[in-house]
Amino acid sequence: MNDAPGDHILRVADITRPLEFDTARPLEVEVGCGKGRFLTARAKANPDCDFLGIERMLGRVRLFDGKCRRGGIDNAKVLRLEALYTFHYLLPAHGVRTVYVFFPDPWPKRKHRSHRLFGPLFLNALWKRLEIGGKIEFATDHEEYFGVVKDCFAADGRFEEVAPMERPRELWTEFETLFRGQGLAVHSAAWRSLPASDEPLAPLTVPPEAEPRQIAGR
Template structure:
């Protein structure tokens, strides 16, 4: 892995300037799936992408320039079809959102919907999240990173493909502002336990859970309830939220 150039802000602490070189960008935490595209999804990718889409080729972003203002910044990895991210961006026009997703139908759907709703506080990468974090987002530049319902890779032989690994959370920490939060949610209890174990090893974080006996928090009101999650609740499936603050 090539180390990205350091940000220009010399006032940042040393640990915020450096990108961990252990992030295993050779291992993919996702599988690209082919699928049919709807007319709306095609429209999002062809007509709206030139306005709101971002690429690795653009390199390190100046987020104030990108959004034309200084504002709180939220990054969501793996937004799926974009329902949660769209809802958040519409509810919070004072906040800027960056979504990262590799699947074309979801990216197209999000962009089409954002355009129809007139949202201007949303940008999108169709790229590998680790590459975006390492090469495109400045150090100490985001207030929240959201990782909702990532692929749990339940088979033991596939656990190495889980995105939540120590190099990943160390990289996230360098991109969070001091006091910024990493918010994860999963409906697989074994993956929730894996997340809490990884975070217990990660330096520079504190758990926001109110009780020392459990690493989990109740679903915060600001996290939209998805159709997938609602269906799971009806079937008796659990959901575990974990929120850690960069110290």
């Protein structure tokens, strides 16, 4: 039983080594899990699966941890790390049954679009980590981004669109509860991964504009 503060926060001593999971138990992963409303409810209802949330904001990670402790949830952990890096380097190959991405930051301004999660790099890493036949569930309030994400998957022959899961109110995320309360529309879609040629992932590179700048004279 995990019940001390921080017990549900996954500590990674060496971020160059892949994470290890119990391969006898299905693994589900949520990207940008926030305070964990969805994933902790799902973990509580599915004690035979393991759940990993990935979230970069420390305050939200701590709230996720608190929810697990108060709820007596033993099968969920949260990792405070960048999602693309985690998918690219740390998750087991074809070891994840379901990935959830709910209300990812839509980066609506044109000049910020390169920050969006969905694109060829994420789809490559996603396919590599999903079990063949594993699913990705996606939801957003942002109609334009919804169209972009659907186009990304439609252009990638390694995925086929399937019906999204039914999510009753207790499986709404924090942002979703807010958006639905404001009467905003929520767009949902899901895809299943298909067998395909299993190439190694090319190393992630940092674009020149994102390289740390040299400070003159130092």
